[in-house]
Amino acid sequence: MELFIQYTLSGLTNGAILALAALGFVLIYKASDVINFAQGEFLLVGAYIIYAMIAQFGLWWPIGMVFTVAIAIGVGVTVERFVLRPMIGEPIISVIMVTIGLSSVLQAIVKMIWGSQPKEFPPFIPSDPVKILGATIGADRLWAIGIAIVLLGAFSLFFRKSREGIAMRAVADDQQAALSMGISVKRIFAWAWSIAAVTAAIAGALVANIVGVSGTISSFGLHVFPVVILGGLDSIPGAIIGGIIIGLLETYTGAYIGQGLNQVVSFIVLIIILMVRPYGLFGQQIIERV
């Protein structure tokens, strides 16, 4: 039983991080119909910047976090302006490819600055073991779950109450109608990309704290796909619940079945979902079908 709780907690942590990565992904898709293959690299950039701030510049971690968020916003806006905006109206394959190219450039830049060796990261979140229901888990993992919940709550509020959030939903629904209501679609796209970069940076910082800083962080980018397809590409609650389900599924499979099946089980789920219910658990039921 203790083991089960242990696995559950660990799965929830992975799920929380996946949900954060998926959140930015869904946000960009909702606002601009772009699938961002560079989401994993956004995590990578976030993790390395927080590493630079805390380990290399020796900043106090809240200040380092503020700088990281600021840089992430800069990255998001730059990417939107110079890479994605020329792609408006181009076929899907071009948009997919341009984000793939972007991911390659971001990875190369990170490696040029910090090298390809994994980095020792001084954990800024306490990682003392905590006992819950007989299971032991690092406090940093609990923090990850907590931060994820707080952020997701904040985003739900943002989309319901704030001017920008409502404008973003309007753009997602119908760009032309939004334009004619005086909403600047370009600004909304910039918002979407910078928020996505910020959530990815925070997720990256959490990952850095739990498993250390290395190039493998970008593999989260691929694991986001099962999450968003399961939850529905355009649904924020879907990203959260999808993240938790996939996180738990991967951990349970790894623990009880083994054989490395945990690396691939989410992709099997992905194919099944696509065949049975392609709009996911919570997505809108508009999907191109043949």
Next chain:
Amino acid sequence: MESGIFHTTYQADMTLRRTHAQKIRVVLLLLFVIVFPFFADRYLLNLANQVGIAIVGAIGLNILVGYTGQISLGQGGFMAVGAYTTGLLTKIFGIPWYLSIPISCFFTALVGAIFGIPSLRLKGLYLAIATIASQEIILWVVTHWNVVTGGVDALVVPNPTLFGERMNTDFNFYWIIWACVGVTALLTVNLFRTHWGRAFIAIRDQDIAASVMGINLFRYKLLAFAVSSFFVGLAGALIAHYRTIVTWERFTIDVSVLYLAMIIIGGLGSVSGSFFGATFMTLLPAVLTNLGRAVKDYIPVIDSFIPYIQQASFGLVIILFLIFEPEGLRKIWNNIKDYFRLWPFSY
């Protein structure tokens, strides 16, 4: 004074090579391919072989993505199927390479058709994501089916021989690879003059209209996946016998991305575009490495940066092409030709 290419008969419109200039270019290209290995050193031959394999794979992917409009990120997985099938057939059953390569092509076509089944319900983005899943699943099977594939260890294939001669030297294998390139290109060009090929193009342009016109979408989409995977499997099989060492690292999702980049940079839906793209993307890292070596004496740190520069320029090339010339190298080539055809009155 010529102002363009005009046809007065249907027969002229149907021919593969229409003008004298085109015929001369084909002959020159053939001559170059035949003469090249006698003058090239091992390094150049090796590069030429890589280019040839890339062209076969790129044409295969272009049939699916460029001509039929089904986005696929599963190329690496299908190449793995081709490589491992031929490798295992030769190693375990002792089937000679010239038989096991065609068998593995047909097997890859079958696997491709099976993984193409989601395309019957999905298109665009969702299909692309589904093919990522198939890539990951195939690669997982390869790395975990230890008994057969050797798992993460390399699969060592016996050297291919013909009449007692070892065939996988750079010089000997050059002929095999470029014969495959020629056959693949010829088959593909002609494929799109047949019923099948036209059905593929109709599906790309407007699938609902195609099905109204009596094209069985189920059948032709699976056929497109099968035909495409056939050539992709051929590329994988050639790698297996050329290198004689098959490892899963050669077939990761990065390979799928690389091939997709080739056909986008070369030109979607065109055989010559596959030639351009495959050549460009294969030579780019080699050229960068040589450039780096050339300037090493002036900028000593550059040596350790070359891999990162290669990766960055890979991404940059994709982004810049998509923004400034989405139709790829083929379009640039056509522009150059048009410029000189109309010279000196080009505008």
